[in-house]
Amino acid sequence: MSASISVERSCTKQNLLKRSLESRGECPAKRKASWGILTSQGSWADRSPLHEAASQGRLLSLKTLIAQGYNVDALTIDQVTPLHEACLGDHVGCARVLLEAGANVNATTIDGMTPLFNACSRGSASCVELLLEYGAKAQWETCLPSPTHEAASRGHSDCLELLISWGIDVDQDIPHLGTPLYVACVSQQKQCVRKLLYSGANVQKGKFLETPLHVAARQSSTEIINMLLDFGADINAKNTEFQRPVDVASPRSLVESILLLQEATPCSLCQLCRLHIRNYIGRSRLHLVPQLQLPTILKDFLLYR
Incomplete structure (x- = not known):
């Protein structure tokens, strides 16, 4: 049996068990315990309640689920975490709660996407800043x-x-x-x-x-x-x-x-000088140009202001 078929059957069993628990009216605590069994020891599941709360920006629900012991790094079949969902949805509050609870800031999906990638894809500057503060790797080799x-x-x-x-x-x-x-x-x-x-x-x-x-x-x-x-x-x-x-x-x-x-x-002499000086200073030191002992007009010229 191939690995993909094995995973698919495993997830089908998980879905059936989850629906069975819900149809029998199991109490939330029992449902949580059963879900914990399904997602323990690295097992994969479909979207967990944490994924749903994070993707929809339901901050109170997210805090409640975490307090009940749900795994903040629960994975879907594609290895998507709740943090991925929060960042893709521009829900910075949810992302912060997940990170404070120990979520993996550099988790990668099966396609190699990180929460930081999702935040940049959505254009969420708030999530980008938060992730970087929590140690997100901005560039991969x-x-x-x-x-x-x-x-x-x-x-x-x-x-x-x-x-x-x-x-x-x-x-x-x-x-x-x-x-x-x-x-x-x-x-x-x-x-x-x-x-x-x-x-x-x-x-x-x-x-x-x-x-x-x-x-x-x-x-x-x-x-x-x-x-x-x-x-x-x-x-x-x-x-x-x-x-x-x-x-x-x-x-x-x-x-x-x-x-x-x-x-x-022909390129002007001023332009040639600006390009040569910027090249000599180097990209890593361009931010130091304002500290040079030069007239402001020259520093602005070097910085294209």
């Missing part, structure tokens, strides 16, 4: 779903800003996705593109040889094109098909005109 890429692709700039403030690598390159800047350009999320560039993201790093400027040229987003150029994007960079950004832009479009003008117009 393996190719698990990335909270940073999720926030960038969905345009949740507040979540992205929190992740950046906790020291994530803004140039994290996931082979099938590229960098956060690349996915933000793919989704045309202007605020996230701006946030990443201001934080020192490498304007040339995209997906393989495809740069953020290439994908922005395809998307015909003039505002993103101008931002990338302002941060030093190379108009002569070639992708795997040996095409430059202007080559992938729509013919006779405004984007093509901007790129052709950039090609014909």
